[in-house]
Amino acid sequence: MSSKKLRRIRSLSTEITERLAKNNVNTCKDVLSLSDLELLKITGFGIFTVYQLRQECSLACAPHCITGLELFEKRNQGNGPFFPTSLHDLDNVLHGGVPMGTVTEIAGPSGCGKTQFCIMLSVQATLPRHRGGLDGNVLFIDTESAFSAERLLEVAQSKCPDLHSTEEELCNMAQRVLVDNHQTCSSLLKKLETLEEEVITHKIRLIIVDSIASLVRKEFSSSAGSNLIHRTNFLSRQAALLKNIAELFSIPVIVTNQITTRFGRQAAEQDEELPTEFSEGYVTVALGNTWSHNVNTRLILQYLNDDKRQVMVAKSPVAPFTAFNYTIQKDGIIQDAEGAAVYAGTDPGVQQISVRSSLPFH
Incomplete structure (x- = not known):
């Protein structure tokens, strides 16, 4: 999930994703690998926006439980x-x-x-x-x-x-x-x-x-x-x-x-x-x-x-x-x-398979 594209996160504005893309930051992993200072320099926004960006990327990597x-x-x-x-x-x-x-x-x-x-x-x-x-x-x-x-x-x-x-x-x-x-x-x-x-x-x-x-x-x-x-x-x-x-x-x-x-x-x-x-x-x-x-x-x-x-x-x-x-x-x-x-099955990892006798085993 860390490879999820930022533009697929609906809560992120187009302005933020475009600024990040210009600096080759395209996925959630890219964002979470950068420090707050690096994100501040890239986005040009305040620290609150950076914290929010991190939170949205973290949620995208670990989505909430569903029924x-x-x-x-x-x-x-x-x-x-x-x-x-x-x-x-x-x-x-x-x-x-x-x-x-x-x-x-x-x-x-x-x-x-x-x-x-x-x-x-x-x-x-x-x-x-x-x-x-x-x-x-x-x-x-x-x-x-x-x-x-x-x-x-x-x-x-x-x-x-x-x-x-x-x-x-x-x-x-x-x-x-x-x-x-x-x-x-x-x-x-x-x-x-x-x-x-x-x-x-x-x-x-x-x-x-x-x-x-x-x-x-x-x-x-x-x-x-x-x-x-x-x-x-x-x-x-x-x-x-x-x-x-x-x-x-x-x-x-x-x-x-x-x-x-x-x-x-x-x-x-x-x-x-x-x-x-x-x-x-x-x-x-x-x-x-x-x-x-x-x-x-x-x-x-x-x-x-x-x-x-x-x-x-x-x-x-x-x-x-x-x-x-x-x-x-x-x-x-x-x-x-x-x-x-x-048929009498077994562990699928060791299930025997019939092959033609002329076929070499690989």
Whole structure:
């Protein structure tokens, strides 16, 4: 919350924010990092105004408590507290879809459909509200260069042919999906720190980060030591920014994650308890338990065979451990008619994932 822009604080006058902006003071953190004397020189106002400025910034960083009813009404604005995925059985189990105002993770092995899922949700978000969409723009943050504009158009045309029957309609839909590529952790973090302004300017109704693990695993080792501390701090900062944006604007944030192979020693280094039955190693979601606590809902994708895959609800405040079979087709992810099946879940940080035997573990 300390990164909140001063111009977003309604109680501050335009004159004060403009004077501060001229001196590169744009956020609450900038104000609270300066002394009273420095603020007096910058603003040109009296000490009482400086005290009031500090108070307003402090309140913005630590907002007052709200009731459960107020939170429900805030999240229930517009399309309701959930964003439908268009997978009906999954939406039913999740009480309506992906929760608004929270962070949802889609994890799984390479080629299992994580990006396909995100592209399908991107198309869904651009649809009118009466068709289960959010009638807004999408910010697709791509860290793996995996986004395909051709696939976006194919899914849109196959999923809703009546709304995307002409080239002009397809172009209008594609213009609502803003793709932003980032290849370093510092670049991604800088983007997230200024995301608030972009959400307002471009009327963003869905944020996707594909993937959250790619840059972290490339730049930070998972071994013990100072590198692990920097990695944990970066992930915590990243999660805090995403959760703040989701809650502040009551929009869904979707992140994808990769898999890893854990062994007893590796789990111990990450301060994680290794289940006895997995003592010889097991495949699970990457980034460890610390990260898993930062996501509100976790969906795990895994392989059943060459054609069929499965999505598991591994973590949710409202849904039980449930699994659905699906295939990937022209119009995105298509759920099988078999329906839902309850499975024996465990700690989402150590949930085993089935992969193809030909796939190398990462």
